[in-house]
Amino acid sequence: MTVIDFSAFIGRLATASGETILPFFRTSLSIDDKSKTREFDPVTEADRAAEAVMRRLIKANFPQHGIVGEEFGNEREDADYVWVLDPIDGTKSFIGGFPIWGTLIALLHKGAPVYGMMHQPFIGERFSGDNGSATYNGPSGERRLQVRRCASLSEATTYTTSPLLMNERDRAIFSRIEKGARLSRYGGDCYSYCMLAAGHVDLVVETELKPYDIAALIPIVTGAGGVVTTWEGKPAQGGGRILAAGDARVHEEALKLLNG
Structure with missing residues (x-):
């Protein structure tokens, strides 16, 4: 399969994770601290539930693929195709009620990232790329992403x-x-x-x-x-x-x- 063949499925993962996370956002949350040091490293029910939903979808559709996730560890990480999941990147912003967090979904082929998406379900924005091009899709429509010039x-x-x-x-x-x-x-x-x-x-x-x-x-x-x-x-x-x-x-x- 090509990266293009996976793009619709990645969209499904984003939708499912977003539907799981949003009922928790800006509510009274149970927050655990994963840190073994003095640095606060929060995790919530939303993090765990969203990663669990994505893992179930991946296993049902691509049982031969590997998964690396923040909350539930690694499986088959030596497979040709490996999914790398961060259900809520920016959990500290999430628990503070600020919408500058997102779900990160990556697909690796033989160790190299070949496709990535950042989904922000509260705002309704998706940023995706395959190394050759990148796209924004959100309330203002769809457009190609392009970095700006900066000489120094x-x-x-x-x-x-x-x-x-x-x-x-x-x-x-x-x-x-x-x-x-x-x-x-x-x-x-x-x-x-x-x-x-x-x-x-x-x-x-x-x-x-x-x-x-x-x-x-x-x-x-x-x-x-x-x-x-x-x-x-x-x-x-x-x-x-x-x-x-x-x-x-x-x-x-x-x-x-x-x-x-």
Whole structure:
């Protein structure tokens, strides 16, 4: 099967997960803390229910495929096709009632992300990409996503979810980017990458990401003409310290600062 053959099914996963999540949003939720450290890492009934729904659909339609999920672990992760699921990326925003969270669905073929979708069911937006192209579908209609030109860091708008999520060393390194950028903003989680793909943001700099935090976003950003790597310039689907840019020139400048 080609990636195109999977796109309708990915839409079904997004719809099913969204229908599961929305009844929980902006309600009194039971919240658990998954963290084994001092950093608060919340999970809700909505996270677990949405991932369970997607897993059931995948197993019913593609039993030979693998699944990597945030809430229920990994199955058959050595399969040719593997689904990577984050039912609610931005759970802290979700429990605060802010709509800057989304469901991330990625399809990997032989370890490489070949299709990704970010679905925001409350607003009704979908961002999807297959590395060759990327599309927005929402209340304003459907359009192709395209990154914007940005020749240098001094012209760039950069985002990170929060520098407080970085260790002390990485925070100091990240400050080089902040000092050089025209504008630095915090927040966004998966939305930052989608806004980069849509041409509103120039750089996203993150650390400590898991595969399910980034795999779906790579085909969206690259499909819109952007670049996603680790801070070392390596493939990003394994997570870690991530640098996404709309323009290869500002990506190269940022890499030099991060490794300087």
